[in-house]
Amino acid sequence: MLMQIKTIGGAACDAEREVEAVLARIEPWSGRALRYAPVLGGISNTNWRVWVDGEAQSYFVKVPGRGTEQFIDRKAAFAASRLAEQIGIGPRLYDYAFEQGVEINDFVEGRATCSNRDFLERNVRASVMHAYRTLHGAPPLPLTKTIFDLIDEHVAQVHEVGGTLPADFALIHARYREARAALEASGLDIVPCFNDPMPGNFLRDDAGTILLIDYEYASNNDRCYDIGALSGEMFFTADVETELVETYFGRVSNDVMARVTVHKALADIKWATWSMLQNEISTLDFDYAKYGAWKFMRARSVIEAPRWQDWLRSL
Known part of the structure; x- marks a missing residue:
């Protein structure tokens, strides 16, 4: 075009x-x-x-x-x-x-907007982990919104505007409450977070180094949310998810992997409910209903997995 x-x-x-x-x-x-x-x-x-x-x-x-x-x-x-x-x-x-x-x-010159394909490259993924560590190590932001705050806010807003939620939302919300209780019991690691890993928010150069753009959803949040949300958005395999954790933390452990997995599901619930709100209020030409249905489906793939309770216990 x-x-x-x-x-x-x-x-x-x-x-x-x-x-x-x-x-x-x-x-x-x-x-x-x-x-x-x-x-x-x-x-x-x-x-x-x-x-x-x-x-x-x-x-x-x-x-x-x-x-x-x-x-x-x-x-x-x-x-x-x-x-x-x-x-x-x-x-x-x-x-x-x-x-x-x-x-x-x-307007950033000399860099290309990423697509999911770019994240097939290991050096691109490593550059994102470096950028995340840099952000997570910075002074706190003026706004603290954990993933729990974000989900609760969107659920209330969808109800306020008369939006539509899936027929099994009561079950999804029950799994969310289980995850929240388990994460809060284990303790949150609150740092400045990006919170919005859409592929277009990453700009790469030929070497694969990354610049992050669009910080309107940024807030102080649990650092594993950024990693889990990225993994879900890019459809990473279990092996790649493990690689992310090792690149970021320098080690891999069951508790961190569980934390990333649970945050991956919570990210999809957040963006699914956000989509149902946008479906009612936005004037942009975008199919929010389909986007939200897709996000709910991906959340179910984690919260309905046989290992869900094991992940929660591992936190």
Whole structure:
């Protein structure tokens, strides 16, 4: 698909009119010729590449999607993006439109957006573990939201908007409560976490080194959530999951493997319920119902496994 680059005043749809209104209020760009084009792939917001007359680099501009304020704290997301820039795992951040809730970064050149295929490469996986360790070792973020907070929030929100949950959700929720009780009894290891391992949030270079983008779901959370969520999102085998744990921790143990596995299931429950909320409130052209059904199905593959109780006891 060819990129459709437009100039200010050429908007032909609501999303384009919205981004033009945003750009018109950015003081450092006032009076300068601007061009913009959509960046496809986002499922929460509308994303744009913007060129500013007289500047060599271009910019990535993220305009909040309708209703996202229900589950995204924009100030916290901005703080996480700033932290990522400072510790060298995220692109440069600008505060030009902070008051509008709009995030602006350098548009990263020389790197490609990842797909699941990229994670077949061991060096890419190792680079992600390095980035995660760097983030997890950074100072705490201003927002603490564990996976329990996230799931509880989304379940309540789905009920509030009259959304649909699967017929067996009572059983799924019971397994979630079992996992929560077991994890809380074992103790949580709370650190700054990325929380959003969609393939498009990883930018790679030819050597396989990784830059992380999109920190709007970042919060202080259990470090094993990041590893488990990544494993589930990329459909990693048990052998690759073990490799991740060894790369990150330098060792493999039953308790850590169980912790990662349980968080993998919880990640799918979180994103499944998030999808059911988005299905009711979002205006983006995305099949949230199918996405949520798929996430629930993957969660069931773990919580209904014969080893579920063994994993909980191993925590």
